[in-house]
Amino acid sequence: MDVVQEVLEKQKRDLERYKPIIVEKHLEVRNDVGMMLCSDPNDLDEKVLKENKEDYLRELTRDNVQLLINEIWELPTERVDECIVAKLPAPTTVLPRIRKVPGPRALTKWEKFAKEKGIKKKKKDKKKFDEVLDKWVPTYGYRKADAEKQKEWVLEVPKNVDPMEDMFQKKIDVRNEKVAKNEIQRMKNIVRAKKIDAPRAGYLGPEVADSKTLRTVATVAKASTASVGKFQEKLPNEKQARGIGVKELIPGTKRKASHIGGESEKEENLALIKSILNKKPKIDVERAISLQKRDDRIERDQEQAGGGGKKKSKKGGRKGRGGAPKSGKKPKGGMGQRAVKKGGSGRKRR
Amino acid sequence: MKRLSEERAKILFEKLAKFIGPNVKQLIDRPDGTYCFREHRDRVYYVSEKILKLAETFNPNQLVCVGTCFGKFTKSNKLKLHITALTYLAPYAQYKIWVKPSFEQQFLYGNHVPKSGLGRITENTPQYAGTVVYSMSDMPLGFGVAARSTADCKLADPLATVCFHQADIGEYIRSEDTLF
Numbered sequence: 227m228d229v230v231q232e233v234l235e236k237q238k239r240d241l242e243r244y245k246p247i248i249v250e251k252h253l254e255v256r257n258d259v260g261m262m263l264c265s266d267p268n269d270l271d272e273k274v275l276k277e278n279k280e281d282y283l284r285e286l287t288r289d290n291v292q293l294l295i296n297e298i299w300e301l302p303t304e305r306v307d308e309c310i311v312a313k314l315p316a317p318t319t320v321l322p323r324i325r326k327v328p329g330p331r332a333l334t335k336w337e338k339f340a341k342e343k344g345i346k347k348k349k350k351d352k353k354k355f356d357e358v359l360d361k362w363v364p365t366y367g368y369r370k371a372d373a374e375k376q377k378e379w380v381l382e383v384p385k386n387v388d389p390m391e392d393m394f395q396k397k398i399d400v401r402n403e404k405v406a407k408n409e410i411q412r413m414k415n416i417v418r419a420k421k422i423d424a425p426r427a428g429y430l431g432p433e434v435a436d437s438k439t440l441r442t443v444a445t446v447a448k449a450s451t452a453s454v455g456k457f458q459e460k461l462p463n464e465k466q467a468r469g470i471g472v473k474e475l476i477p478g479t480k481r482k483a484s485h486i487g488g489e490s491e492k493e494e495n496l497a498l499i500k501s502i503l504n505k506k507p508k509i510d511v512e513r514a515i516s517l518q519k520r521d522d523r524i525e526r527d528q529e530q531a532g533g534g535g536k537k538k539s540k541k542g543g544r545k546g547r548g549g550a551p552k553s554g555k556k557p558k559g560g561m562g563q564r565a566v567k568k569g570g571s572g573r574k575r576r
Numbered sequence: 577m578k579r580l581s582e583e584r585a586k587i588l589f590e591k592l593a594k595f596i597g598p599n600v601k602q603l604i605d606r607p608d609g610t611y612c613f614r615e616h617r618d619r620v621y622y623v624s625e626k627i628l629k630l631a632e633t634f635n636p637n638q639l640v641c642v643g644t645c646f647g648k649f650t651k652s653n654k655l656k657l658h659i660t661a662l663t664y665l666a667p668y669a670q671y672k673i674w675v676k677p678s679f680e681q682q683f684l685y686g687n688h689v690p691k692s693g694l695g696r697i698t699e700n701t702p703q704y705a706g707t708v709v710y711s712m713s714d715m716p717l718g719f720g721v722a723a724r725s726t727a728d729c730k731l732a733d734p735l736a737t738v739c740f741h742q743a744d745i746g747e748y749i750r751s752e753d754t755l756f
Binding site for chain 1 (some may be wrong): 579582585586587590591597598600601605610612613637670
């Protein structure tokens with residue numbers, strides 16, 4: 227009997243120590259096992275949340291994690307090196323991208339030109355019939371070079387060319403140059419697509435360079451002596467290279483002035499401030515009108531006060547006691563100052 | 577980074593004089609070093625010469641900002657002062673407006689100051705004078721333009737605007753990307 231009781235008590239204690247793995251939820255929790263994500267659509271208990279936030283949230287999280295773990299345990303498990311491992315399925319939750327979706331690839335210069343002109347790419351045949359070799363020869367790629375070698379085992383030396391020149395080497399050089407040029411153009415296309423400032427390409431050889439670059443190169447070369455080209459002879463009608471950023475390339479020309487002004491700038495600024503502060507203010511029309519009005523009123527009041535004392539002192543134009551003011555407006559109360567001291571009796575009452 | 581042209585320098589100093597009057601001189605004529613105004617991407621920066629020398633080594637295309645941004649020239653060549661200039665305007669301000677604590681938030685959301693929000697105002701503020709707006713605990717909140725002179729404020733009805741909003745410290749959050 228004692229033993230049974232002991233065992234039961236022990237189990238009870240164990241149960242208290244470990245929380246149950248079954249969690250009751252009002253609404254079912256959505257689990258994405260692949261992402262190991264659990265989202266709980268149930269409302270928070272506002273009252274408990276306010277009373278004991280930390281504990282409540284911890285409990286809630288535990289319950290939800292328990293549900294997730296339960297689901298993971300339902301997956302097929304296997305044992306790898308003393309560890310029990312479950313293979314997670316593919317995640318179902320779609321997360322938003324970090325970056326924007328990449329747009330269409332920028333067109334290369336040729337593609338752009340071809341599109342403008344409506345040039346379509348023609349598909350070449352993979353093999354062409356060569357009449358010299360009397361067989362089918364690949365247009366490009368494997369065995370094309372071989373076929374070329376067989377076909378051009380001898381090369382003609384044109385009359386206007388140095389007879390000692392190696393025509394085969396020349397052919398290779400031309401080809402290498404083409405490859406290099408293509409490479410540069412490829413780089414330029416990348417730069418253009420990325421919209422960054424490309425470094426100056428420099429002198430690309432007489433075939434590629436335009437007249438502008440040639441002139442720049444000539445000018446730079448001429449100035450690149452110990453005396454920065456001072457004693458270099460000039461050709462008739464020679465023109466100095468011009469354009470954006472060309473001046474910086476030519477040695478010996480003046481550097482861009484530093485924008486640090488020093489004392490002179492300070493003096494200039496102070497003079498400018500002085501002229502601004504000493505500027506005479508414009509006429510404040512509103513204020514001028516109000517001042518004028520006030521003066522008029524004082525004058526009028528004076529006149530009226532005077533008229534009250536001596537009757538018909540002026541030309542006899544005004545009749546009665548203090549007739550209407552000239553302007554025809556009623557004098558308003560509380561506007562401006564009355565010349566109390568001068569007038570003595572103040573405004574007339576009717 | 578370039579020096580301001582004569583025209584733009586004039587516009588700048590005129591604008592600053594509206595707020596701080598003859599104290600403009602003290603921005604240029606400082607005992608603790610040479611300070612100057614520089615223009616970069618139509619923005620005016622107030623920089624010490626020491627920092628300017630360091631900044632000169634950078635490629636202007638890659639330079640974002642140097643010193644304190646005072647404002648920005650619009651396409652029609654008018655200067656708009658930015659809130660970042662407040663640090664230099666506030667200590668020298670000639671005309672000040674204090675707003676009530678209840679209106680502080682409204683002002684920080686970019687609203688004009690009505691008379692009901694007005695706590696205090698410097699005496700003899702003329703109409704359309706540049707004013708620095710403070711909270712009642714003397715914290716500078718922004719700046720604006722007086723819509724009415726001090727005398728007119730007394731007579732105005734409670735909803736009438738007393739100060740037009742120009743910039744407030746809420747802009748540090750609202751227009752973070754265009755401020756510097």
